[in-house]
Amino acid sequence: MAEALGVPVTDYTFEDCQLALAEGQLRLPSDTCLLEFAKLVRSLGLKPETLEDDLDKYATRAMKMKKEKADLKEFSAYLEFPVSHTLESMFALFDENEDGIIDVREFVIALSVVCKPSKTLETIQLAFQLYQSENGTITEEDLGHILKTAMGVSQIDVTHLFRAVDEEEKGKITYDDFYRFAELQPHFAEDYLYPDQMVAESGLKTSSLSAPNGICTDFSPENAEDKNKPLQKKWN
Structure with missing residues (x-):
C-alpha cells in the first residue's frame, strides 16, 4: 500500500510507534536510539510476549554482576544468544568508549523502556536497584548514566534535576526521594532536563534534543532510506 501511495516504506512496527509516542514522564527525543535498539531486540529473537520475563531474568543477572563490565563473548553468554551480526550491533550500541566492554546495566534499562515505554517510574526504580550503593543511594553521575540510557541519547545534563531532588544537599539520593x-x-x-529544547505543537510538548544521532535512524518517513545504511556507533 505504501508503494501504491508513493510514500516511503519503513521497517518500524506498531510497537515502535508505541515506544515513540508513549506518554511516560520521559518523552523520548526525536533522535533517540531506542527505536534502533527495539529493532535489534526483535532481530535477536526476543519475543514480545515473553519480554517482561526476559527483563526480570536479565535484571537479576545484572544485579549479581554489580559493576562488572562484559566483553562481547561475556555479553553473548549473559543473553544466552550466540555471537551474530545482530548481537555485535547491539553490543556496539552500548560500547560507549569503543574499548570492547559494556555495562550490562545499560542494556537492562534500555530493555525496560522498550518493554514498558509508558511506565517511566518502574524503569527508574529498576535502574536505582541496579546502580544503588549498599545504603540504597545513587550519585549524580549514576543518575546521568540512568537517564542517558533511558532516553537513548549520547549526553544529558542532570545537574539541575539532581539538585532539585537532593533537597538536603547530601550528594546522593534514594528512589523514594526521586519518587x-x-x-x-x-x-x-x-x-529540568531539556527546558530550552521543548517546543509546543498542537498543545503538546515534544523534545528536540540535539544529541548526535549515531546509530539511530530518525523516526520519520523522510529518513526511511537510512535503514539500509551500515550501523554506526550510538555514542561518539
Missing part, C-alpha cells in the same frame, strides 16, 4: 519529587513534578523531564 516523591516525580509525584510533585510529573513534568520533571521538560522542566
Whole structure:
C-alpha cells in the first residue's frame, strides 16, 4: 500500500510507534536510539510476549554482576544468544568508549523502556536497584548514566534535576526521594532536563534534543532510506 501511495516504506512496527509516542514522564527525543535498539531486540529473537520475563531474568543477572563490565563473548553468554551480526550491533550500541566492554546495566534499562515505554517510574526504580550503593543511594553521575540510557541519547545534563531532588544537599539520593519529587513534578523531564529544547505543537510538548544521532535512524518517513545504511556507533 505504501508503494501504491508513493510514500516511503519503513521497517518500524506498531510497537515502535508505541515506544515513540508513549506518554511516560520521559518523552523520548526525536533522535533517540531506542527505536534502533527495539529493532535489534526483535532481530535477536526476543519475543514480545515473553519480554517482561526476559527483563526480570536479565535484571537479576545484572544485579549479581554489580559493576562488572562484559566483553562481547561475556555479553553473548549473559543473553544466552550466540555471537551474530545482530548481537555485535547491539553490543556496539552500548560500547560507549569503543574499548570492547559494556555495562550490562545499560542494556537492562534500555530493555525496560522498550518493554514498558509508558511506565517511566518502574524503569527508574529498576535502574536505582541496579546502580544503588549498599545504603540504597545513587550519585549524580549514576543518575546521568540512568537517564542517558533511558532516553537513548549520547549526553544529558542532570545537574539541575539532581539538585532539585537532593533537597538536603547530601550528594546522593534514594528512589523514594526521586519518587516523591516525580509525584510533585510529573513534568520533571521538560522542566529540568531539556527546558530550552521543548517546543509546543498542537498543545503538546515534544523534545528536540540535539544529541548526535549515531546509530539511530530518525523516526520519520523522510529518513526511511537510512535503514539500509551500515550501523554506526550510538555514542561518539
